[in-house]
Structure formats: C-alpha cells, structure tokens
Amino acid sequence: MPRGKGINPELALAVHRARASLTYAATGQIFGKGEAWVRSTCKRYDSQTGLPHNPKKRGRKQNTTAKQDAEIVNLVKSHPTESWREITARLGVETGIFLSKNAIRTRLERGTPEMEQSSSKSSTAWPQVVLFGDSHFQNGFANNGIASLIAAKLQRRCDVLTRGFNGYNTRLGRCALDLFLPDIPSEKIAAFVILFGSNDCCLTGNQVHLGMGDFVDNLTYFVQTLTNHGVPANRIILMSPPPTDQEAWTRECHAVGRPVSTRDNGIIEKYSMSTGIVASGEGAHFADLFATMLASPNWKSFLSDGLHLNANGAREMFGLLEPLLDTILQSCPMRFPDWKEVNLDSPEADFRQIAS
Structure with a gap:
C-alpha cells in the first residue's frame, strides 16, 4: 500500500470480514492484492468502523473551520445515544473530518460562532x-x-x-x-x-x-x-x-x-x-x-x-x-436588572435593551 494513501472504510471492513474465515493469502486473492497488503490493511484499519486506528496518520489537518465545527456539533446532537467511537466513525464517513474523542469534546465545550450568537440573543x-x-x-x-x-x-x-x-x-x-x-x-x-x-x-x-x-x-x-x-x-x-x-x-x-x-x-x-x-x-x-x-x-x-x-x-x-x-455556574449571572437600577419613569426602554 503506497505510503500516505488510504482506502475507504467499506473496503477495509470487507477485508476484515474476509480475513475472519480465510488466510491472508486467500484474502489477498479475492481483492487482487498481495498478502502484505492484507496484513497492512488489517493492522491499520479498525475492524468495527473501517477507519484508521490513528486518524492523524492520514495527513488530514486537525484544524477545523467554523462551518466544520458547526457540522460537528450538529452531528453529535443528532445522535445523542451513540458512543464516542460511533460518533468519531460517523464523523469521518459522513463529513470527511477525522478527529479524536477529545478533539470533538473540545469543540463542543467551546461552541461555535453560531452557538455564541444564539446564546447572546437568548439572554432572557x-x-x-x-x-x-x-x-x-x-x-x-x-x-x-x-x-x-x-x-x-x-x-x-x-x-x-x-x-x-x-x-x-x-x-x-x-x-x-x-x-x-x-x-x-x-x-x-x-x-x-x-x-x-x-x-x-x-x-x-x-x-x-x-x-x-x-x-x-x-x-x-x-x-x-x-x-x-x-x-x-x-x-x-x-x-x-x-x-x-x-x-x-x-x-x-x-x-x-x-x-x-x-x-x-x-x-x-x-x-x-x-x-x-x-x-x-x-x-x-x-x-x-x-x-x-x-x-x-x-x-x-x-x-x-x-x-x-x-x-x-x-x-x-x-x-x-x-x-x-x-x-x-460562574457564567450564570442574575437575570434582569435590580429594580433600583431601572429608570422607573421609562422602564420599557431598559427592558427592550435587554431583549435586543
């Protein structure tokens, strides 16, 4: 297998399934490859997800754009019952973004510009x-x-x-x-x-x-x-x-x-x-x-x-x-101003400012 060149997860899973009942040589014949290729595939790719054991070795950048961060957050929210292993696999297959569990958690904790904007608009x-x-x-x-x-x-x-x-x-x-x-x-x-x-x-x-x-x-x-x-x-x-x-x-x-x-x-x-x-x-x-x-x-x-x-x-x-x-809860302040801080002659303006 050429250095730095990967195979898709479906092919990797097929190799693992064939290898479960066949020798390395027989498996290689099925895919038109040599025994060394089969051994390398089984070693490098996970038998459950078909993804590389170490995504960083694929050469993909770990830096992500704001748009990609939003994709990550939305994907995690859409599959609340899946394990981290399933999430990382799904992320790679569906978006082409390969991140570790900790990297995904970091993006969830820091949020995205869209999330911050939404949070600022929902101050009430x-x-x-x-x-x-x-x-x-x-x-x-x-x-x-x-x-x-x-x-x-x-x-x-x-x-x-x-x-x-x-x-x-x-x-x-x-x-x-x-x-x-x-x-x-x-x-x-x-x-x-x-x-x-x-x-x-x-x-x-x-x-x-x-x-x-x-x-x-x-x-x-x-x-x-x-x-x-x-x-x-x-x-x-x-x-x-x-x-x-x-x-x-x-x-x-x-x-x-x-x-x-x-x-x-x-x-x-x-x-x-x-x-x-x-x-x-x-x-x-x-x-x-x-x-x-x-x-x-x-x-x-x-x-x-x-x-x-x-x-x-x-x-x-x-x-x-x-x-x-x-x-x-350090970032959860008291909601709405103290009554002594409100302009009692025109309170509506103060509260409109809160909602804006």
Missing part, C-alpha cells in the same frame, strides 16, 4: 440545573429538600428542574433519560446532577438490584449521552448514594406494610467508589455523599426513615454540591 432565557436520579431527587422540593435549597440559592439565575423517579435503578433511569433529554435543549442546561445507586445496590434478590458492572455501564452511558447531546462533561456532577440505616428502614417498611429491601453500607461504599471512578474517567465532577455523611458521627440523623434524606440530610447534600455549582 433561564438556564436550567437538572437533578436526575431516584427518589432522593423526586422528593427534592418537599420538606426543604435539596431542590428547594438549590432553587433558593439560584434565584433569578437558574431554574431547577427535577427528574427524580422513585424506586428507579440506573437501568430504568437509562430508559427515562432517552425519553426526556431530547426535550431539553443542551444550551439551556447549565448543570446536570446525577444521583443513582440506592436501588441498584440492594442485596441480590431484590427486584431493583443491579450488578456493579451494569451500574458502571449505565452511569457511563448517562455521561456520554449528555456529552453527545451537547452538554460538556465539566457541567455534569455524579453523586454517590447516601449510606443506609437498615434497622430504621426495616422498621419503616414493617410500619407501612411494604416488603423490606435490604442494603449493606459495605456494598454501598463499593457502588459509591465506582461512581467516582466513572466521573474521573469521563471528565465529570464527583460529589461523594456517602463518605461525607459517614464522616459525621450523627449521620443517621440525616435520614427520615433510614433510607431517604430529611431536611438535615438535604442541607448536608447541599453543602457538598454548593461549591461545585459555584464553579460550574
């Missing part, structure tokens, strides 16, 4: 902080819960949107995310907090139990789906589940006549550590609620029934999230 639109998880977030606005605390802090800066689902494990959360995420424009998402695990880590035998491998895969899917949707990883927070007071939770279940779901803090700790590993690997923030609560000798007083957080627990969670949100 409220950014959103999304809380996605199980019952810890479903109850977020009840009894001075975490959602109400965040909303109070972010008055006139961001709306707080709860997408919490009682009893959900990450497999069910995955189904939910695929349905509700397309309805939230990525440019409106200022921060996205994910909290799962209290149901996944139930001991084997409980209906909602999900093994560690599936739990990690689903958390990874959450982050990658969000980044493919156009939400930078540095706006995403993965939070570990809180510890459980099993004795108190057992009493609560007996009192209300519901089956007892059993949890062990040693196992919850492993799920919490896995959450941190996923966050680190995907470039997201990590909030270790499990370790933070256990560091307090009175951690059981943070739970209303042994499993769910009460108002004290919500404040503990808020104290963990607040510095992360402060970092992520």
Whole structure:
C-alpha cells in the first residue's frame, strides 16, 4: 500500500470480514492484492468502523473551520445515544473530518460562532440545573429538600428542574433519560446532577438490584449521552448514594406494610467508589455523599426513615454540591436588572435593551 494513501472504510471492513474465515493469502486473492497488503490493511484499519486506528496518520489537518465545527456539533446532537467511537466513525464517513474523542469534546465545550450568537440573543432565557436520579431527587422540593435549597440559592439565575423517579435503578433511569433529554435543549442546561445507586445496590434478590458492572455501564452511558447531546462533561456532577440505616428502614417498611429491601453500607461504599471512578474517567465532577455523611458521627440523623434524606440530610447534600455549582455556574449571572437600577419613569426602554 503506497505510503500516505488510504482506502475507504467499506473496503477495509470487507477485508476484515474476509480475513475472519480465510488466510491472508486467500484474502489477498479475492481483492487482487498481495498478502502484505492484507496484513497492512488489517493492522491499520479498525475492524468495527473501517477507519484508521490513528486518524492523524492520514495527513488530514486537525484544524477545523467554523462551518466544520458547526457540522460537528450538529452531528453529535443528532445522535445523542451513540458512543464516542460511533460518533468519531460517523464523523469521518459522513463529513470527511477525522478527529479524536477529545478533539470533538473540545469543540463542543467551546461552541461555535453560531452557538455564541444564539446564546447572546437568548439572554432572557433561564438556564436550567437538572437533578436526575431516584427518589432522593423526586422528593427534592418537599420538606426543604435539596431542590428547594438549590432553587433558593439560584434565584433569578437558574431554574431547577427535577427528574427524580422513585424506586428507579440506573437501568430504568437509562430508559427515562432517552425519553426526556431530547426535550431539553443542551444550551439551556447549565448543570446536570446525577444521583443513582440506592436501588441498584440492594442485596441480590431484590427486584431493583443491579450488578456493579451494569451500574458502571449505565452511569457511563448517562455521561456520554449528555456529552453527545451537547452538554460538556465539566457541567455534569455524579453523586454517590447516601449510606443506609437498615434497622430504621426495616422498621419503616414493617410500619407501612411494604416488603423490606435490604442494603449493606459495605456494598454501598463499593457502588459509591465506582461512581467516582466513572466521573474521573469521563471528565465529570464527583460529589461523594456517602463518605461525607459517614464522616459525621450523627449521620443517621440525616435520614427520615433510614433510607431517604430529611431536611438535615438535604442541607448536608447541599453543602457538598454548593461549591461545585459555584464553579460550574460562574457564567450564570442574575437575570434582569435590580429594580433600583431601572429608570422607573421609562422602564420599557431598559427592558427592550435587554431583549435586543
């Protein structure tokens, strides 16, 4: 194969398929090539995508124009469920642009001139902080819960949107995310907090139990789906589940006549550590609620029934999230001017200027 000259992905995939059942020599005969050509093709081109293992070796420039950046952003948004590997392959086949996963992420984070222009024209639109998880977030606005605390802090800066689902494990959360995420424009998402695990880590035998491998895969899917949707990883927070007071939770279940779901803090700790590993690997923030609560000798007083957080627990969670949100939301100022700054004799002119 001449140096610097590549072959198209369809031909590379055909070579890989033939080589799966034939020798190098026999495969070469099919394509009218020698054994060395087949070996070089199988070595240089990926068996799943047909693309070079190292796109930079094709000699294509890694610099892209504003128009190409817009193409990249639009392609990623159009395929929110695809993995980074699938996105990079699709990008090369459909647009002829060969970039690494990190290069694509960089373009998503910096945006495009068209995106910046759109953002400047929508200065009256409220950014959103999304809380996605199980019952810890479903109850977020009840009894001075975490959602109400965040909303109070972010008055006139961001709306707080709860997408919490009682009893959900990450497999069910995955189904939910695929349905509700397309309805939230990525440019409106200022921060996205994910909290799962209290149901996944139930001991084997409980209906909602999900093994560690599936739990990690689903958390990874959450982050990658969000980044493919156009939400930078540095706006995403993965939070570990809180510890459980099993004795108190057992009493609560007996009192209300519901089956007892059993949890062990040693196992919850492993799920919490896995959450941190996923966050680190995907470039997201990590909030270790499990370790933070256990560091307090009175951690059981943070739970209303042994499993769910009460108002004290919500404040503990808020104290963990607040510095992360402060970092992520630095570019989200208060919306609309203070009334003392408005010309009260002619306020319409001031507000027209905001909208322009």
